[in-house]
Amino acid sequence: MFGMTLPRSQRIRGTALKALVAAVRSSPLGGSVTRRLRADLGVETLRTASPELRGAIPTNAYPIAARRTSARMPSRLALTDPGAWPRSVQSYANAYRCGEWKPSAMTADALEEARRLATLRPSRGPLLSEDADRALAAARESDQRISTGNARGALEGVPIVVKEEMDVAGLPTRMGTAWHPPRPAASDCVAVARLRAAGAVVLGNSPMTEYGLSPLGVNPHRNLPRNAHAPDRLAGGSSTGSAVAVAMGVVPVALGCDAGGSIRIPAALNGVFGLKPTFGRIPTTGHGLVGGSTLVHVGPIGASSHDLALFLQAAAGPDENDPASLQQPPLAAGELVEALGRGVEGLRIGIDDADWADADSEVARAAYDAVQALVRDGAELVPVRVELAPRAAAIGYVTIGVEMLCALDDARAHWHELGPDVRLLLAGLTRFGPAEYLQAQRLRQTLRRQLAEALAQADLLALPTTARVALAVTDAEARTGFVDSPGLNAMCRFSFLANLTGVPASTAPVGKSAEGLPIGLQLLGDAWDEATVLQATAHLERLGAARVERPPTL
DSSP states (O other), rough: OBBBBBOOOOEHHHHHHHHHHHHHHHHHHHHHHHHHHHHHTTGGGGGSSSGOOOOOOOOOOOOOOSSOOOOOOOOOOOOOOOSSSOOOOOHHHHHHHHSSSHHHHHHHHHHHHHHHHHHHSSOOOOEEEHHHHHHHHHHHHHHHHHHHTTSTTTTTTTTEEEEETBOOTBBBTTTTTTOOOBBBBBBBOHHHHHHHOOOOOOOOEOOOGEEEEEESSTTTOOOOOOOTTTTTBBOOOOSHHHHHHTTTTTTTTEEEEEETTTTTHHHHTTTTTEEESSTSSOOTTTBTTTOOOOSOEEEEEEEOOOOHHHHHHHHSBBTBBGGGGGOOOOOOTTTTHHTTSSOOOEEEEEOOOHTTSSSBHHHHHHHHHHHHHHHHHEEEEEEEEOOTGGGHHHHHHHHHHHHHHHHOOHHHHHHGGGGOOOOOHHHHHHTOOOHHHHHHHHHHHHHHHHHHHHHHHOSSEEEESSOOOOBBOOHHHHOOEOOOOOHHHHHHTTTHHHHHOOOOOOEEEEOOOOSOOOEEEEEEEEEHHHHHHHHHHHHHHHSSSSSOOOTTTT
16 A cells, blocks of 8 residues: 555766767667657557457547536635745735735735745746736735725735746747747736736746656756755656745745646645646636647646635636636636535545555655545545556556647757757657557546546545655756656656546645655546535645645745
């Protein structure tokens, strides 16, 4: 139950990586290198899947609801007191209400702190591009609304940052690249427009790994911030800057995107909360990837469960330009915040023991201890089995790889301006054929059905967020990039299950390793049932089993 010790990193870096990239593209060696990469990532195991596991080719990526309705307990428990740390949305709202803080002053302080963090070596700076003038102007408008009793809600005057994957008016949407022209977006993406309408103040955009293709937190085109708790460790990706912005207290909540764990992985590695909502819950209209994806979700990284709920309540809802968003049932006003007070008595939590075995022992133990805290307070453990879950990451690699390859025709024309890890990946992806993608989707369809069957038996499915804690990195590796297949697998091992099926999934900080590195517990819920996911993460906070700790680097 308590996992295993995973293989340590097997990195290719520097001159060896450059030579390998050149060989893969220009010599017969490319075939053998690609086969090794596929084997390391488990893609070859998909060929051996039994025929009965191959379902029909899915006609859409819409999530399958396991239950028609979910049990709704009465809301009777108070929210956790935010205290002095972390600075949650609630702490901002309380301080604004009593006149202790003003949005204009807090916005100026947040911008200054982001600049200070960027001067550290290694950097912990969470901003790529500032929008200081507009942010300060918006904050002054919040000052006025609050002083006259016309605050728009809990997010009024609260600073946020937005991953550079989503459009922010006046800032370029460069997706972690060097070659994308720094052309400012003409308008906000739907999610940012809704957050602004709720009173949030956008400081700027946050850096990410190149095209979001790495969960590790390395990008030779960006001075990506290091881990908030250990500057010699990676912060994870691809929503790297957004997670560090929250973990370092610059903002209480940030926008991220998640196609294979890119919200949950950096949130877990930096010791904060994250939520990948149901596929389509927050429209992707205004996303930087042309052509779209069946895996990309927009969602929050936050200092508390309450922050996640407030963000999602403000940003969710249908948009005519995103067909997936039109499938969602409406959220009632205040529904998600109300769910935070339900407690967990009678809540059924599914555990697939076989799946947990792939996590490092200390990761599995910390995550399982957090689940046991819920059980002691009234939740029920339910054994479940999702047979294809161990192959979810491999199915995800094929899916995201081919979809990205189709969307990146322009990028291939800028081959020499891409990072070496991305070049190696794209060279390997060109060897995937249409039949391989379709076979992966047939397995995906069965996986969707298997997870729905498990969630018909349990309200939530519990898993570690990552199989290992944050990986070590040298300055040279961070500067030039590297390839580390075992490390990549350790980050993504448990995350693709929720992306492939489209169900909501959270991560909560539930402990630390012997080295003081954060560990996350992941909770998956039924389609469109973010309320139950947040209900459980909030109770972890209430019990003290999940909490955001002040980084020792502050």
